[in-house]
Amino acid sequence: MTLHITNDVDATLNSIIEGGNYNVVIVLVDTNTRRLVLPLLPCLSNAHIIEITPGDDNKNLVTLSHVWSEMVQCGATRHSLLVNLGGGMVTDLGGFAAATFKRGIDFVNVPTTLLGAIDAAVGGKTGINFNGLKNEIGVFAPAKAVIVSTIFFPTLPEKEFKSGFAEMLKHAMLHSHDSFDQMLSFNFQSIDYDLLLTLMKESLLVKQNIVEQDPTEQNMRKALNLGHTVGHAFESKALDDGKPVPHGYAVAWGLVVESVLSHIMLQFPSADLYTLARFVKENYGVFHITCDHYDQLLDLMRHDKKSQNGEINCTLLKECGKPVINNTIKEDDLKTALDIYRDLIC
Amino acid sequence: MTLHITNDVDATLNSIIEGGNYNVVIVLVDTNTRRLVLPLLPCLSNAHIIEITPGDDNKNLVTLSHVWSEMVQCGATRHSLLVNLGGGMVTDLGGFAAATFKRGIDFVNVPTTLLGAIDAAVGGKTGINFNGLKNEIGVFAPAKAVIVSTIFFPTLPEKEFKSGFAEMLKHAMLHSHDSFDQMLSFNFQSIDYDLLLTLMKESLLVKQNIVEQDPTEQNMRKALNLGHTVGHAFESKALDDGKPVPHGYAVAWGLVVESVLSHIMLQFPSADLYTLARFVKENYGVFHITCDHYDQLLDLMRHDKKSQNGEINCTLLKECGKPVINNTIKEDDLKTALDIYRDLIC
Numbered sequence: 046m047t048l049h050i051t052n053d054v055d056a057t058l059n060s061i062i063e064g065g066n067y068n069v070v071i072v073l074v075d076t077n078t079r080r081l082v083l084p085l086l087p088c089l090s091n092a093h094i095i096e097i098t099p100g101d102d103n104k105n106l107v108t109l110s111h112v113w114s115e116m117v118q119c120g121a122t123r124h125s126l127l128v129n130l131g132g133g134m135v136t137d138l139g140g141f142a143a144a145t146f147k148r149g150i151d152f153v154n155v156p157t158t159l160l161g162a163i164d165a166a167v168g169g170k171t172g173i174n175f176n177g178l179k180n181e182i183g184v185f186a187p188a189k190a191v192i193v194s195t196i197f198f199p200t201l202p203e204k205e206f207k208s209g210f211a212e213m214l215k216h217a218m219l220h221s222h223d224s225f226d227q228m229l230s231f232n233f234q235s236i237d238y239d240l241l242l243t244l245m246k247e248s249l250l251v252k253q254n255i256v257e258q259d260p261t262e263q264n265m266r267k268a269l270n271l272g273h274t275v276g277h278a279f280e281s282k283a284l285d286d287g288k289p290v291p292h293g294y295a296v297a298w299g300l301v302v303e304s305v306l307s308h309i310m311l312q313f314p315s316a317d318l319y320t321l322a323r324f325v326k327e328n329y330g331v332f333h334i335t336c337d338h339y340d341q342l343l344d345l346m347r348h349d350k351k352s353q354n355g356e357i358n359c360t361l362l363k364e365c366g367k368p369v370i371n372n373t374i375k376e377d378d379l380k381t382a383l384d385i386y387r388d389l390i391c
Numbered sequence: 392m393t394l395h396i397t398n399d400v401d402a403t404l405n406s407i408i409e410g411g412n413y414n415v416v417i418v419l420v421d422t423n424t425r426r427l428v429l430p431l432l433p434c435l436s437n438a439h440i441i442e443i444t445p446g447d448d449n450k451n452l453v454t455l456s457h458v459w460s461e462m463v464q465c466g467a468t469r470h471s472l473l474v475n476l477g478g479g480m481v482t483d484l485g486g487f488a489a490a491t492f493k494r495g496i497d498f499v500n501v502p503t504t505l506l507g508a509i510d511a512a513v514g515g516k517t518g519i520n521f522n523g524l525k526n527e528i529g530v531f532a533p534a535k536a537v538i539v540s541t542i543f544f545p546t547l548p549e550k551e552f553k554s555g556f557a558e559m560l561k562h563a564m565l566h567s568h569d570s571f572d573q574m575l576s577f578n579f580q581s582i583d584y585d586l587l588l589t590l591m592k593e594s595l596l597v598k599q600n601i602v603e604q605d606p607t608e609q610n611m612r613k614a615l616n617l618g619h620t621v622g623h624a625f626e627s628k629a630l631d632d633g634k635p636v637p638h639g640y641a642v643a644w645g646l647v648v649e650s651v652l653s654h655i656m657l658q659f660p661s662a663d664l665y666t667l668a669r670f671v672k673e674n675y676g677v678f679h680i681t682c683d684h685y686d687q688l689l690d691l692m693r694h695d696k697k698s699q700n701g702e703i704n705c706t707l708l709k710e711c712g713k714p715v716i717n718n719t720i721k722e723d724d725l726k727t728a729l730d731i732y733r734d735l736i737c
Contacts (some may be wrong), residue, residue: 068700106456117522124699147696148518148529172494176463183494184530350493353470354414
């Protein structure tokens with residue numbers, strides 16, 4: 046996989062297409078990226094277009110099946126290219142469609158959201174939701190290339206932007222206390238896109254280093270799950286309740302709960318915990334839960350892909366920059382952490 | 392992938408299960424293998440059973456989706472094992488289900504048919520049919536282990552047995568003239584199962600050598616497609632006509648047509664062509680076509696996964712043991728070959 050971090054997206058994509066000698070080029074878009082983003086990329090003006098409905102609740106087998114059918118209709122072969130142009134939903138589903146079409150064809154991811162750029166576009170994870178479980182079906186398959194830029198962000202809704210920022214915050218916490226501080230001082234009111242591209246680059250390097258050490262998530266890669274065991278449970282609960290929340294918001298709240306757990310189990314500094322909780326409350330608001338929801342949340346965490354033997358497994362931090370993978374979480378500790386989360390930000 | 396060629400199936404499978412420390416063991420069977428084969432393997436007596444309906448026309452998204460759902464129901468995690476116990480339909484679909492469940496869990500293939508043992512169980516190809524196209528959706532994913540034996544064959548219908556034998560014949564033709572001769576003298580009336588296990592071992596070694604050189608079918612592995620470009624077209628036509636034929640029978644007929652092409656294009660010896668045609672006619676009967684079917688067949692071949700730019704691509708032979716991959720076939724040559732095929736065996 047080649048990672049391009051550049052705002053010259055059209056030229057970069059064009060040279061990948063020209064260099065690949067593909068017989069058919071297909072671009073996967075959703076309703077929004079077709080309208081707002083596709084016109085910015087003249088190199089795709091002759092590509093076959095497959096359009097899907099946006100939204101994580103459409104990241105399912107019905108949409109996947111539609112994409113496969115359209116690929117057949119376009120006459121795609123093993124020597125064709127799929128360009129995934131969209132957020133994480135498009136790159137996850139499109140990556141899986143490409144990785145399984147005729148046992149795998151080339152695909153290029155062009156993430157159009159900050160979340161997509163940070164979370165979904167690098168690392169080779171592809172997949173769909175199934176039976177209400179997030180990313181339950183998928184494969185590890187590296188994109189041929191990923192083109193990361195900020196040119197699509199100025200029209201992004203604030204929520205989308207902050208959602209991606211939460212994943213960068215996670216990488217910063219995995220990397221060092223300095224990175225953590227830098228992220229917490231970011232100015233959302235007047236976004237400096239040049240600074241942002243630099244921060245994105247650092248963030249993706251943190252991720253890429255970890256992924257390269259462990260592409261199929263046997264050990265170190267689990268560090269990237271920081272915030273996600275609890276975050277996914279919040280996200281699934283919200284979906285079940287018919288009030289979906291952005292993925293990154295769930296991760297931000299998950300980071301708070303897992304930082305509490307880190308404090309309880311590994312003496313993560315309480316000062317950092319308080320700073321984090323204040324930042325999250327200020328920028329992401331509150332995910333309201335009561336103790337009546339604890340059993341449901343614990344059950345969702347036991348179904349997490351990272352869990353084993355029905356035990357809940359989290360990556361935690363001794364301090365920023367010192368992750369510890371494979372912590373088995375006791376139910377009581379988790380309930381205590383949820384209590385403290387409610388005290389801190391509810 | 393570890394290949395076990397042994398008639399001590401239960402002990403071998405048991406040691407894989409014990410050694411893997413799996414939290415959940417699931418066995419995928421079809422209606423037939425549940426009744427006839429599962430009782431022969433006491434090591435699976437505590438496994439969760441997922442049963443599907445046999446037949447290539449059930450190797451589809453509906454069945455796959457059912458298997459995924461059952462895996463969720465069983466509480467399968469990344470540390471669970473799926474044992475695929477059946478013919479190629481079960482190992483192909485089960486392998487794909489396992490390779491995509493939570494982005495991939497361990498699976499073991501226990502082929503119960505000769506075709507499954509030779510064609511489907513080794514080589515890491517998994518997948519399902521889609522939109523009437525065979526194996527259109529799938530991934531390359533190696534089984535953790537494959538256990539090949541002859542203990543399930545005595546109850547196999549003759550057609551099933553001969554179907555698998557055609558794939559062995561293909562490997563023999565790829566390997567050497569001696570192997571080709573040995574296969575043509577096999578006695579179907581009174582099967583020597585010890586001799587058969589030895590021949591299977593040789594056949595699988597031919598295949599494994601090729602697959603190891605080229606796991607994702609970029610070049611040499613295409614040799615294994617001998618007989619299959621035409622064979623798949625016959626098989627698809629038969630399916631479209633509502634009169635499905637066994638895969639290996641289609642391959643046997645495909646071997647005849649592609650040997651004719653080999654003769655036309657690469658001077659494959661006519662004596663071997665006649666011997667092959669006689670053997671196929673005697674043991675596999677005739678797949679009737681007329682010149683009215685040629686366009687339909689050519690169209691199916693252009694949709695083959697191996698085709699590129701709408702051209703028809705075949706592996707051919709200079710002689711037994713000397714395959715040549717990536718031959719582009721002219722329409723006229725193919726029509727001539729189909730004419731000669733009809734003269735030879737219709």
